[in-house]
Amino acid sequence: MAEKGSSIPGPRPSRIIGNLKQICPKAHITWTEWCQRYGPVCRVNLGPMGDSILLGNIDVLRRAFEESPEIFSGRFVLPIVKKDGAVGTMTWENDAVYDQRRQLLSTVMKQVDLDKLAQNEAIAVCDVLSEKGDTSSDLVYRLIEEANLSMISTFCFRREQRCPYDDPKFKELKNRVTKMNHKLKNLMGEKANLFPVLWAPFYKDFRKKRKNLRCLVSKELDAHKENLDSSNIRDLIDGYLGKADGIEFPENDCPWHIMNLMGSTITLKNAIQWIILLITKHPEIQTKVQEEVSSVFVDRAPTTDDVDKLPYTNATIYETLRIACPAAQVVPHMTQKDVNFDGFDVKSGTVVFGNIWGLHHDKNHWEEPEKFNPDRFLDSNGQLDIDKESFVPFGLGKRRCPGETYAKKAMFMFVTNIYQRYGFEAVDGETLPDVDEGVINVGLHNPPPYKLKIVPRN
Secondary structure (H helix, E strand, O other): OOOOOOOOOOOOOEOOOEOHHHHOOOHHHHHHHHHHHHOOEEEEEOHHHOEEEEEOOHHHHHHHHOOOHHHHOEEOOOHHHHHHOOOOOHHHOOHHHHHHHHHHHHHHHHHOOHHHHHHHHHHHHHHHHHHHOOOOOOHHHHHHHHHHHHHHHHHHHOOOOOOOOOOHHHHHHHHHHHHHHHHOOOOOOOHHHHOHHHHHHHOHHHHHHHHHHHHHHHHHHHHHHHOOOOOOOOOHHHHHHOOHHHOOOOOOHHHHHHHHHHHHOHHHHHHHHHHHHHHHHOHHHHHHHHHHHHHHOOOOOOOHHHHHHOHHHHHHHHHHHHHOOOOOEOOOEEOOOOEEEOOEEEOOOOEEEEEHHHHHOOOOOOOOOOOOOHHHHEOOOOOEOOOOOOOOOOOOHHHOOOOHHHHHHHHHHHHHHHHHHEEEEEOOOOOOOOHHHOEEEOOEEEOOOOOEEEEEOO
16 A cells, blocks of 8 residues: 555556456445555546546545535536536536535425325335236336336426326336436446547437437426416426526526436435345345334324334335445545545545445444344334444435435335235245345446245235
8 A cells, every 4th residue: 555645546557448447347346345455545547537536434435525525525527428418417517506406406305295206106006016916026126117217207397296107108208218228327437438539429329319308308398388387386397497496597407407317316216126125035024024014004004204113114224225235336526626635635626436335334334244134223222223334325415315305205105105015025936136246337236137926915
């Protein structure tokens, strides 16, 4: 390891592509190994995009993102994002524009009944499970994907009126989103980041799919203009057009912002898919969750008012966020000033990554971190305890996930509603995947597709 004040230590890069080839496809595992080998502040070369630094433990992550936001809360905009034209969205903005976009989103979230939105979707999922029964072993995995898209589209442009999964308009939206996502999987390692000139000849199909989705969202924008009531904000498009909280953005930004949100909420979908998978792999945990849910909801449906009454169920959710770590890597930050950090000189404009996976599997903070154990989130009295030093599933500091509150409610509603009525088992002859079989896609840790047998409860 290099001495303090010298160059930041890290793996040896190749001449053209740096360390990019070494960190794909499971960057979270590679990054954790590098931080263990080179130290908690590690240099990673991104080829033509230059050097970046990787923050590998909770101490350096807090000092950077929480204690020095004026330096470390910038956003590095990938070349492919610039080419795509999606800079005008909250994910890729900086400074005052970012603050205003986040405030607009927060204002709309306060005016929309998010509790009801999550409850309606959870009930809809259970109704589909009841209707179709055990006719398809991959039904649960696919259904969670549809439910997630339904929730975000309802919030963005359906004015609190959810759309059935078999509705033609919803099917069209799902088709366009799916096709677009399949065209761009490894955001950091895309060829256009290394050689931007490849954008025009090699990304024609992606640009076409992106344009098709934007056209669909733009139609919703036009429809909202016809009967807008700025005093009654019911979704995100209403918020844009009605200038919620006095915040005004160019109308052209709205479709980009919505498309960006559709991508960012994939984390919630991944989390729910991981929760169901891991509970199914541990029948004794499934039994405990079902018994707790049944003890609280004897003859009524769950609501978010009951969160504090189910400590074990919540502990199971949080343990899933820890071990599976759906957001295994933070979207790249960027330094906005020169700084001496942890004894190393870091220039302004340096890309900064936080290795969330490494934090959630740090043996210095977690006993047997590879073991799925919800009890670690319960105190001696059996009450929920999530105040863990190395647990940051929603990030840290200024760039902390703005949808954290809603995501927690949605996960709770899905788990309680589903396990009140159902349980799951592995399909005969099929082996359920483990956490280490997860796949990184655009910085998110996705569970591989799995099959389940649906077991209705009496």
